[in-house]
Amino acid sequence: MPLRFVESVDATRLFYLEALGFESLMGVVGKDGALDFAIVQREGAMLMLSRPEDAGPTRGPLSIYIEVGDVDGYHAELVGRGVAIVEPPTTQWWGDRTFSVADPAGDALYFWQTVADMAPPPGVTLI
Template identity: 70%
Template sequence: MSDKPASAAVIPLRFVESVDTMREFYLQQLGFDHLMGMVGKDGQLDFAIVQRAGAMLMLSRPQDAAGTLTGHMELFIEVDDVDAYHEQLSKTGLAIVQPPQTQWWGDRNFSVVDPAGHTLWFWKTVAEMQPPPGVTMI
């Protein structure tokens, strides 16, 4: 068995009130690219996919009759250079919730909150894991 985890793609689907608003946030504020979208009968986007550096995110309006949105979500998106991306976003005036820091598990990360209130973490593994005293890893 290899110590290196297998590579796999996970593409989250998020239900949001306004796909248009969320799509614009990802494109304009975070530098994502538009992959595709579907316009609903009312002229607003029903669905869209945005992507950045291999990360993809699907955005959709609620599909049930009640228009129910699901609970809070945090997304972790790997980037090539955490500090460079943080600097790029900071120059746009975007509020950074958690500034860049290197975690004990070896990831350097920072976070922002999107218009729907979900936390987006941008990360890159930069060091070996060094659990704090008293932490048991299995």
């Protein structure tokens, strides 16, 4: 599932919904009332939209989320192969356990597995 960093999640999400006929799966409203993040889908194709963030030098313009059956096992396998891990395994508030590596172009590859129910932190509004 690709993750696109866009200047306006609201405007981009609206384009996908109104112009392209996608459906909204979820959105996270930021402290300023604008969307920080959204997921849209159409016929099984999903796209994540996010405001730009200070991601450091290892992340390129594209991030791809790849579901795996055993995220911790896959992490151990990659460490055993000597692959540099950018972000260690972490259980996220949305219930996915993730870790990331960077490909040679600097794009982020996130490997994930759902391990828990969603538990938004205080102040996070879902739509």
